[in-house]
Amino acid sequence: MTPPKPITLADLEPLARAAMEPAAWDYYAGGAGDELTIAGNRAAWDRLRLRPRVLVDVSSVDMATSAFGVALPHPLVVAPTASHDLAHPDGELATARGSAAAGALMTLSTISSRPMEEVAAAAPGSPRWFQLYPPSERDAAADLVRRAADAGYGAIAVTVDLPLPGNRERDLRSGFAVRMGVHLPADQAVDPRTGLVVLPTMTWDDLAWLRSVSPIPVVAKGILRADDAQRAIETGCDGIWVSNHGGRQLDGSIATADALPEIVEAVDGRALILVDGGVRRGIDALRALSLGANLVAVGRPVLWGLASGGADGVERALGVLRSELELAMALAGCPTLTEVTRDLVV
Amino acid sequence: MTPPKPITLADLEPLARAAMEPAAWDYYAGGAGDELTIAGNRAAWDRLRLRPRVLVDVSSVDMATSAFGVALPHPLVVAPTASHDLAHPDGELATARGSAAAGALMTLSTISSRPMEEVAAAAPGSPRWFQLYPPSERDAAADLVRRAADAGYGAIAVTVDLPLPGNRERDLRSGFAVRMGVHLPADQAVDPRTGLVVLPTMTWDDLAWLRSVSPIPVVAKGILRADDAQRAIETGCDGIWVSNHGGRQLDGSIATADALPEIVEAVDGRALILVDGGVRRGIDALRALSLGANLVAVGRPVLWGLASGGADGVERALGVLRSELELAMALAGCPTLTEVTRDLVV
């Protein structure tokens, strides 16, 4: 059954919820602790008021940008999320097809239900990155990086904010445990309570090593401080992904919209900047771009699209956001991303 | 049936709603997106606290002012709104009569159900402006300007914040499409999804051209930034209308009360300043005047009056606001608008 055409991403959420097992839904929807950070992410975007410019010719709005030399039709990115088979039987294959149809760079999670090569083959030629939870053994980690590069993934987004899983209490109450997917070795260390991957010993040295073995750009995902952004750049990272893991790691963490400005200032153009966390409207993306992000990632709404409509649903979700951003740029007087400047928000 | 005498504008809203088709009501009431800006406009006025002066003789409060040499008994203006036939069979004729009876300058929308000449004839001698969505063809635009001048409209308020219609989701859900009225050419470009006029190519050059062909003053309506206000003056505009289109264009836009001070400072007396957005009480108008607006416009409440009581209802709505402003000025120690100074608000 084709779901009814949604007008907003919010319209997709109840459709997805109805299509999923309650515990799996809660795994996707929930955050750590009291979910202060989930709420804080949303509130921080909404505190930013827009200052539109008028009388600019916006008959053609061009959202084109690029990432590491790859042209992108718009700056919207699919954030990595785990185990898409919870949302749809086609899993990441559907996400890849829908993302490609929507022109969105897709970041595939290490915790995928399908091998990265199959996902790549599902949407050949479309831009894709691989998110990495590095296996404990360096050989295994290097192997994943090489496989990703070989399969055409354009960058490695190394998650740096998951030494341990956050206290996701919805899962503790439901007993839900996500499977660790097809990419991690069988002997990868996991959290005994949740079965989730853990990376407690990972340090800047490991990141430097990963950078040294990666033939493709490396993005540090999960940065919330200017000093960590600076260090990531010194470590050789090509991108900084400002994220609090969708409020799933340290509850009470600063909202990404609040952390972004100091990081943009510290990076000072030396790396690509992404941000995610509570982006639900085109104006949120516009706010993020105004603050200096190069790309804007969205996680849960893609899953809402996937659960409610497979590849078509993913395309629909991303299409809603893309259309909203395009309209928001037009209404703000920005025919291209060049005009999306810091003075657009206050 | 004569509606019961309202004490406040808020009393009129449910009467109007009951008198209208639901989808037409939603067209009037709704805003873009999550209607953040509608709520933000209201909240911004209420954050401004008044600092009344005492022991001033206010036995006679004179609200008289003027606009482009035309004397006005008070600074309250009817903001342009579309298709008054949705609210009352007499449409803009009733609005014109009620506005004239209340001594309010009326701004007629391009998207009118009645020709501007008929509207002018309905209230001869009363102050009126014409709001312009410029037709794509310059000849047609110049023709509208000339017609307005010939019909006694005292200024052209050119809308500059509608390159495309905002995402008014109530209308998308209800399927409501307002008619584009009697003034626009049949071949005027419209938005395919909403049927609304679009002006995506309009630039400062078009505004300069319009100024050059207009025999009457030109006001730029929809300015939210000091730099745009400065540029409008450089382009020859005689007035700056601070507006976010009642929250119907870019959701998340700065509240007009928050944008007004920087614009007042930038304009520095070189142009007439109007403001609209969430004005529902005489104290809102007093706040706006204290921040430096010369005239204060009100949109939806006029429609509430129109829908609930035709011309009499319009007069009643504007009368409530005028009486409230008069009392607020008296209680703030302001016998004339000269005493309404910046230090009245904090």
Add this chain to the structure above:
Amino acid sequence: MTPPKPITLADLEPLARAAMEPAAWDYYAGGAGDELTIAGNRAAWDRLRLRPRVLVDVSSVDMATSAFGVALPHPLVVAPTASHDLAHPDGELATARGSAAAGALMTLSTISSRPMEEVAAAAPGSPRWFQLYPPSERDAAADLVRRAADAGYGAIAVTVDLPLPGNRERDLRSGFAVRMGVHLPADQAVDPRTGLVVLPTMTWDDLAWLRSVSPIPVVAKGILRADDAQRAIETGCDGIWVSNHGGRQLDGSIATADALPEIVEAVDGRALILVDGGVRRGIDALRALSLGANLVAVGRPVLWGLASGGADGVERALGVLRSELELAMALAGCPTLTEVTRDLVV
């Protein structure tokens, strides 16, 4: 029937409401417009956080103060309110007796149901002031001042914030009109819509004249700005009463707690300072004293006491507040008012 012993002033409110006619209750309870200022007064006190001092001997807390040379056991004052016969058949006589029993300076309103001499006789020897709405004719005004001085009233609190009555919409809806009491001449100008006294022509010259004819100190009641406080002192006033008329005049007016600091700074010890507005707890009085008020007045809660228990109820209400203030001073480390300093609040 004796009402149950209240623990807090809030306990008295429903008792009083049950004892009164609804329209009279609304006259007492209501404010102007949307009652923003009523809510704002309360919120402003609660924003002030206390910084208690420890290890001070507070075995004896002495709240003694004075006003114009008259010793007072504590700084709590009965604010003037109209027509106490609406709350209790003994009217202002009961209020006077209860105030005297509680050791509170009572301010009798011009709009009293009993002549000031009878009220004075009801509580001989206890401190009292007379609140003045000056009659239009100076002879009548001077006569009221002289009568008050002759009857032992220690000061005249001239209301300066009522050029016209505020838009008290509860009364407009209920049709309630308070009687103008026994002190004003029959030909006193009143508001045609509400029947309330109006003083639209009163100016600083009238205040100066009143000061010149008054044998007793004059307090300007209704000041919300430092410049007006300065002018009142220059006009010869002996006291400044910071008030927004309990939120009954200009809705949206600054909260008294927010206006107080700039006025305390401007007065700089040259006049007695009172404040009222939303004082409902001993900690509110402590906050006001910390900000620099010399006396703290309370209006509606006295009426709650009066309506729920006559003179005993007034004593009870004031007793609750006095006990709370005494305890608050002890817990804040203040054995006398001398220790209640600006650094107690933040």
Add this chain to the structure above:
Amino acid sequence: MTPPKPITLADLEPLARAAMEPAAWDYYAGGAGDELTIAGNRAAWDRLRLRPRVLVDVSSVDMATSAFGVALPHPLVVAPTASHDLAHPDGELATARGSAAAGALMTLSTISSRPMEEVAAAAPGSPRWFQLYPPSERDAAADLVRRAADAGYGAIAVTVDLPLPGNRERDLRSGFAVRMGVHLPADQAVDPRTGLVVLPTMTWDDLAWLRSVSPIPVVAKGILRADDAQRAIETGCDGIWVSNHGGRQLDGSIATADALPEIVEAVDGRALILVDGGVRRGIDALRALSLGANLVAVGRPVLWGLASGGADGVERALGVLRSELELAMALAGCPTLTEVTRDLVV
């Protein structure tokens, strides 16, 4: 019946409430006045946003700290609360056993249902302090101090914020009066209305004298100002306990999270700093430690554990908090308390 294993401290609250007499519950749960400070304590922690560091090896998180030379496995402290027999028949014996099992320093209240020697014997060798309400007679006070030192209590936490009991209105309404326990002399002064201990004459001189007679360190408990912290150090105190008595003394007092920074700055390392007030999550403890507290105390949640499960419940409550703090430290990039620095919060 063993209570179900709680996931959060909030899970324990309803279990405890169900296990207790309503009036005793209210005695524990309630605060002074309108309980503004109870709410304010919570809100102040949640306003502090965390700025986690990434890529730190947190495979081993060591929360070890010390207090006055005594090693502690973690910085969580049991705040003193009265009369544990209200929560469980084993009273403070159970609390001592549970605290010891959880590795938490326990502070025993003077108002204990069991003699301090029995409590010490219940958990031999575990760290404990004694909270002191000094008896009026210095001999009796010195005797309690000596008894505590003899029984192995490592410090005396002298309560300095209770000259009189706060207005705890839940108790006034329920008629509940806590017993004054086994340590105070029969002739100790009590508040006539509540039966609670009062210390209205206690001054800095008394604290200096107590310090002089105490063979063990003395902590001033109930400090909310930098100047009082400075004076406590000058008086010889070894520790400063930032507390507003759980919102039970002066309502409207500053939140402890808001008072802590100025006190940390004033103390400047010269004394041990504790803080309590609304700590309900590991992230609250992390916030407190980031602001400069050395130890973080928790009161009511220990009682929730005690009421719901005796010694096991206390261990469980403290265990939840300890696990949450450990995880929060790991997620914030802090393998030891040394890394918990001021820049972690904003």
